[in-house]
Amino acid sequence: MTAPADARARAAALREELERHEYAYYVLDAPTVPDAEYDRLFQALQALEDEFPDLISADSPTRRVGGQPAAELASVAHVVPMLSIRTETDTTEQGALTFDARVRRALGLDEAAAPITYAAELKFDGLAISLRYEYGTLVQAATRGDGSTGEDVTANVRTVRQIPLRLKGEAPPVLEVRGEIYMRRDEFERFNAAQEAAGQKIFVNPRNAAAGSLRQLDPSVTARRPLSFFAYGLGDVQGWAMPDSHSGILDALEAFGLPLCAHRCRAEGPLALARFHTEMAALRATLPFDIDGVVYKVDSLELQRELGFVSREPRWAVAHKYPAQEVATRLLGIDVQVGRTGAVTPVARLEPVFVGGVTVTNATLHNQGEIDRKDVRIGDWVVVRRAGDVIPEVVGPILERREGEPARFDLLESIGHQCPECGSHVTRGEDEAVARCTGGLFCPAQCKQAILHFASRRAVEIDGLGEQIVNQLVSGGVVRNPADLYDRERVNETLLAGLERMGEKSATNLVEAIDKSRDTSLARFIFGLGIRNVGETTAKDLARHFGRLPNFLAADEAALMAVPDVGPVVARSILDFLAEAHNREVIAALEQALRWPETEPAATPEPGVLTGKKLVLTGTLPTLSRDEATAMIEAAGGKVVGSVSKKTDYVVAGEDAGSKLEKAQQLGVSILDEDGLRRLLLPVTAVVPDGQGTLFGE
Numbered sequence: 001m002t003a004p005a006d007a008r009a010r011a012a013a014l015r016e017e018l019e020r021h022e023y024a025y026y027v028l029d030a031p032t033v034p035d036a037e038y039d040r041l042f043q044a045l046q047a048l049e050d051e052f053p054d055l056i057s058a059d060s061p062t063r064r065v066g067g068q069p070a071a072e073l074a075s076v077a078h079v080v081p082m083l084s085i086r087t088e089t090d091t092t093e094q095g096a097l098t099f100d101a102r103v104r105r106a107l108g109l110d111e112a113a114a115p116i117t118y119a120a121e122l123k124f125d126g127l128a129i130s131l132r133y134e135y136g137t138l139v140q141a142a143t144r145g146d147g148s149t150g151e152d153v154t155a156n157v158r159t160v161r162q163i164p165l166r167l168k169g170e171a172p173p174v175l176e177v178r179g180e181i182y183m184r185r186d187e188f189e190r191f192n193a194a195q196e197a198a199g200q201k202i203f204v205n206p207r208n209a210a211a212g213s214l215r216q217l218d219p220s221v222t223a224r225r226p227l228s229f230f231a232y233g234l235g236d237v238q239g240w241a242m243p244d245s246h247s248g249i250l251d252a253l254e255a256f257g258l259p260l261c262a263h264r265c266r267a268e269g270p271l272a273l274a275r276f277h278t279e280m281a282a283l284r285a286t287l288p289f290d291i292d293g294v295v296y297k298v299d300s301l302e303l304q305r306e307l308g309f310v311s312r313e314p315r316w317a318v319a320h321k322y323p324a325q326e327v328a329t330r331l332l333g334i335d336v337q338v339g340r341t342g343a344v345t346p347v348a349r350l351e352p353v354f355v356g357g358v359t360v361t362n363a364t365l366h367n368q369g370e371i372d373r374k375d376v377r378i379g380d381w382v383v384v385r386r387a388g389d390v391i392p393e394v395v396g397p398i399l400e401r402r403e404g405e406p407a408r409f410d411l412l413e414s415i416g417h418q419c420p421e422c423g424s425h426v427t428r429g430e431d432e433a434v435a436r437c438t439g440g441l442f443c444p445a446q447c448k449q450a451i452l453h454f455a456s457r458r459a460v461e462i463d464g465l466g467e468q469i470v471n472q473l474v475s476g477g478v479v480r481n482p483a484d485l486y487d488r489e490r491v492n493e494t495l496l497a498g499l500e501r502m503g504e505k506s507a508t509n510l511v512e513a514i515d516k517s518r519d520t521s522l523a524r525f526i527f528g529l530g531i532r533n534v535g536e537t538t539a540k541d542l543a544r545h546f547g548r549l550p551n552f553l554a555a556d557e558a559a560l561m562a563v564p565d566v567g568p569v570v571a572r573s574i575l576d577f578l579a580e581a582h583n584r585e586v587i588a589a590l591e592q593a594l595r596w597p598e599t600e601p602a603a604t605p606e607p608g609v610l611t612g613k614k615l616v617l618t619g620t621l622p623t624l625s626r627d628e629a630t631a632m633i634e635a636a637g638g639k640v641v642g643s644v645s646k647k648t649d650y651v652v653a654g655e656d657a658g659s660k661l662e663k664a665q666q667l668g669v670s671i672l673d674e675d676g677l678r679r680l681l682l683p684v685t686a687v688v689p690d691g692q693g694t695l696f697g698e
């Protein structure tokens with residue numbers, strides 16, 4: 001039935017009122033009505049739309065969550081590429097002066113010329129997103145991807161309450177808003193606690209949690225994640241009399257009802273930038289979200305156009321980061337953890353200390369060699385460093401504060417050469433850095449980790465099989481190896497009978513996810529076995545080379561070494577693994593349970609700039625995650641390998657790069673930073689905007 005005019009008018013009025021309340025609540029953080037009143041209006045609109053379905057429109061407040069889970073995220077080509085910004089290497093105040101000097105030089109300004117006006121903002125530590133509004137309605141949201149092509153996450157982004165489905169005021173035909181999706185720290189803590197209680201994946205930091213939440217196939221999952229958004233620029237724009245400055249654009253975006261961070265200002269000249277850098281550093285710990293620095297942008301769009309771009313980075317903007325944060329605390333003890341491959345790792349137990357926005361209680365000590373080299377002893381005051389999103393680490397002891405002569409720590413001695421998990425013997429090879437438990441899958445720690453690894457996203461991917469559930473399944477003796485997961489009698493009954501703290505719905509979902517994982521690929525399967533030294537790339541190579549599982553299982557050392565990039569160490573690991581009768585049994589059982597295409601589709605890489613080249617990634621890159629960098633390299637025909645040798649073509653090094661960088665220097669292998677990698681991949685020397693008013697902000 002078509003809605004009568006009065007119902008149409010009522011729906012429009014309700015929407016308008018709901019939008020106003022949502023804006024006040026989510027963007028201004030200043031609620032205008034009690035929740036109950038909001039709910040009442042919402043239900044009234046819902047009732048009207050139920051009665052007259054022709055009233056439903058995509059931008060209605062009732063339509064935030066809806067639609068079916070997608071099979072995969074579609075690609076979106078960015079009309080205006082999503083570029084990155086250069087990082088100023090000098091993290092002191094001087095960095096601001098260097099940037100200003102560079103800008104002035106590029107503009108040919110001498111000392112007498114007036115100071116440049118900049119827009120200063122925070123550098124939010126989330127992930128970039130592009131929101132396309134057409135005539136004020138949100139029509140598409142896309143991730144950055146490689147900058148040219150991203151993923152369509154529209155359905156997911158629609159669930160983010162801070163993002164308006166409709167802009168306020170007179171919106172132009174096309175307005176692409178660029179900004180950052182992030183998770184607030186308090187929301188992150190709460191979310192992680194809930195995940196842990198439900199036996200679901202725990203995230204290491206708010207950024208990963210935000211990224212994982214946004215890339216869900218099922219928007220109803222994203223809807224339950226507490227995501228936030230800040231706008232910071234523009235992409236494609238059509239039919240808009242645009243302001244002539246970046247700060248003017250930001251003000252306009254704010255007027256359109258988009259959330260903008262209040263910590264931004266116009267700054268005259270370099271000293272004002274430096275002041276902003278210092279002030280925000282002082283504020284950083286108290287901000288409710290993570291930042292990793294500040295961003296400076298030349299305010300005038302005319303000057304931006306004049307400055308242009310160098311290799312996909314604007315000359316008019318820079319990210320000025322903060323140095324890694326270090327604090328002192330007490331080393332209370334050293335615990336040991338047993339990993340998937342049986343590696344027995346020392347973990348520092350610390351007196352809780354607040355660093356880089358989180359409370360740190362543990363930090364890795366890597367291995368015995370590191371403990372010896374750093375000479376850290378229990379009871380010492382130690383320096384703990386947390387750089388960006390990396391796991392905190394113990395830098396070293398503060399020797400002046402050492403009391404007496406505490407004993408040196410010996411990992412093997414501390415556990416009596418026995419695995420704390422299963423009691424098996426722990427050994428450390430002559431020239432091995434790492435001590436290992438010999439218990440194999442008999443060791444519950446290794447067994448749990450092996451199952452988690454097998455179920456992980458890059459292996460056969462069993463959604464929802466988290467640590468807690470695996471703990472319960474293994475400790476309860478239901479599952480002893482990955483193959484047991486597919487034993488319906490065993491698992492389904494236990495799951496559906498209800499594990500502790502597991503709802504009926506999630507149990508059914510998990511059973512379904514296990515079933516779904518039966519369809520996989522040989523490469524994922526091989527990777528999922530968790531053979532030492534066989535990472536994702538090697539697993540892909542093996543699958544491609546052998547095509548079928550029996551061929552792989554029958555391979556001897558020579559056959560394995562015929563696979564590109566498989567050397568004696570990898571071959572030895574594979575043969576050792578396959579020599580274990582127990583592993584063979586698990587493989588045979590999995591072969592029954594899983595399906596993959598008869599032969600692995602041979603990859604026919606398009607020749608790219610990196611075809612045939614081997615690259616090693618080390619350290620934390622300023623903007624790219626490991627996965628992103630790997631994807632970019634592979635897309636260009638290159639290959640990411642784990643260790644540096646003379647055959648390595650490039651080492652891409654980021655912050656805190658360690659021994660791999662040293663080795664590259666010794667061997668004379670070419671070293672690149674992220675900028676260098678990008679330049680290599682995109683030999684576009686300059687992307688100069690055409691001045692037609694479509695390439696600003698980003």
Ligand code: IVH
Pocket residue numbers: 083084085086121122123124125126127128129179180232233295314317623697698
């Ligand atoms: S502007 C051409 N502004 O940093 C300029 N980016 O490399 C494009 N980011 O992942 C970006 N806060 O998502 C800009 N205030 C800010 C930002 C910001 C965080 C992120 C961005 C991208 C990276 C840029």
